[in-house]
Amino acid sequence: MKFFIDTANLDQIREAQALGVLDGVTTNPSLMAKEGITGEKNIIQHYVDICNIVDGDVSAEVISVDFDGMVREGKALAALHPQIVVKIPMIEEGIKALKYFSDEGIKTNCTLIFSTGQALLAAKAGATYMSPFIGRLDDISTDGLNLIQEIREIYDNYGFETQILAASVRHTMHVIECAKIGADVMTGPLSSIKGLLNHPLTDIGLAKFLEDYSKGNQ
Secondary structure (H helix, E strand, O other): OEEEEEOOOHHHHHHHHHHOOOOEEEOOHHHHHHOOOOOHHHHHHHHHHHHOOOOOEEEEEOOOOOHHHHHHHHHHHHOOOOOEEEEEEOOHHHHHHHHHHHHHOOOEEEEEEOOHHHHHHHHHOOOOEEEEEHHHHHHOOOOHHHHHHHHHHHHHHHOOOOEEEEEOOOOHHHHHHHHHHOOOEEEEOHHHHHHHHOOHHHHHHHHHHHHHHHHHOO
């Protein structure tokens, strides 16, 4: 399973990259605004800055909700850097745009997926990635992980190449469960990745090893 980090914070991206397990980045206008990145020129430069840190795909979201606008924005974003993946919302005009970009060989990420029907349409349109938001589903008492499982079954039934990118991952157990179900990618905060490091027996064992080593060198 690929590990993406969902942020616009360059320091966090650098830290994740330094771990050696980062495969890409997802971000959105809300995450950009959280870092104080506003204005088209600044946002575009920020995407380039992210691409210069990581080795993998970087999702850059269009703002338009009409086909022509999405195509215009998507082409401009894709031209910024070879690692850019054009992020398209799951709406009717978005499906048309996904098909257009697929035919043009431009990578896409269909975002704001909340149902198996939406996931099926994204795959049919040729999306590179498809992002079901599991955390937001959990927030409304719906099983987000079950959605991943259903999509995995459908995609496997028909050999769809669209990758399941589990989004809105909130914590480490989301990561583990997504891996068990067979999500191709997960994207979440740095804490959800670094949380995989933690186990009290590791800490106890290391402390004991160091203690015994110290005794032997006294």
